[in-house]
Amino acid sequence: MESLPDALLGMIFKAAEADAAITLVSRHWRRVFFSEPALREGLELTARSLGKAESEGKAQQWFATQASLLRRIGGFVQHLGYSQRFTTTDYATVSWDDPLIDMQQLAAASGMEWQLGSVLAHLNPASLRSLYLEWTSVDAAAAAALERWSGLTGRLFECRDDVPAPLLAALPSLSQLQWLEFRYGNMPEGLSTALQHLTQLSCLICTSDNTLPELTALLPLTRLRTL
DSSP, X not given: OTTSOHHHHHHHHHHTTOOGGGGGSOHHHHHHHHHOGGGTSEEEEEHHHHHHHHHTTOHHHHHHHHHHHHHHHGGGOSEEEEEOEEOSSOGGGOOTTSXXXXXXXXXXXTTOOOOHHHHHTTSOTTTOOEEEEESOXXXXXXXXXXXXXXXXXXXXXXXXXXXOHHHHHHGGGOTTOOEEEEEXXXXXXXXXXXXXXXXXXXXXXXXXXXXXXXXXXXXXXXXXXXX
């Protein structure tokens, strides 16, 4: 495989869902992994993958590897998936009462600092096109980053309980959003008002344990086709 063109090798890495460990094979593979555009389109930072490392006593190594990866390729990422918490229960049968293990707590226990804001700081608003946040708290630095991303076109928020206030406050700034999905326990006060600023929305999906936005509040969204 050493003789393969970089573009083809990059496609193979992508199809195999290769992680940063592959850079240890050779200098050639390391260069391709960090430079090929095909590998920079999407980045998944999930607590579930951290959970596997933690069970093997490698949590600190996991954080160090991800931090290095972000520094190198964060500016080229187009799609980011970020999950701060995970459950040891299979997702197909998970319930709201199942205990969650928190990424930030594991980071602190490993002597590392890890917050959503420190991740978003490495991303380029001009490159990022979609963002998936699952069971995530929003620190001040993350809220400031979200407000700068006016070019973001699609985003999914999944919240285990209440939608974080900084996240809600950032919504009106994201004027180019075309697709938005919210999954929340309790509808936050002010959500309907915030949605009215997203005039480019063509798809809006809200899943709630109780209350959904009033349909009359969505009348200003003239481009809305899927609800």
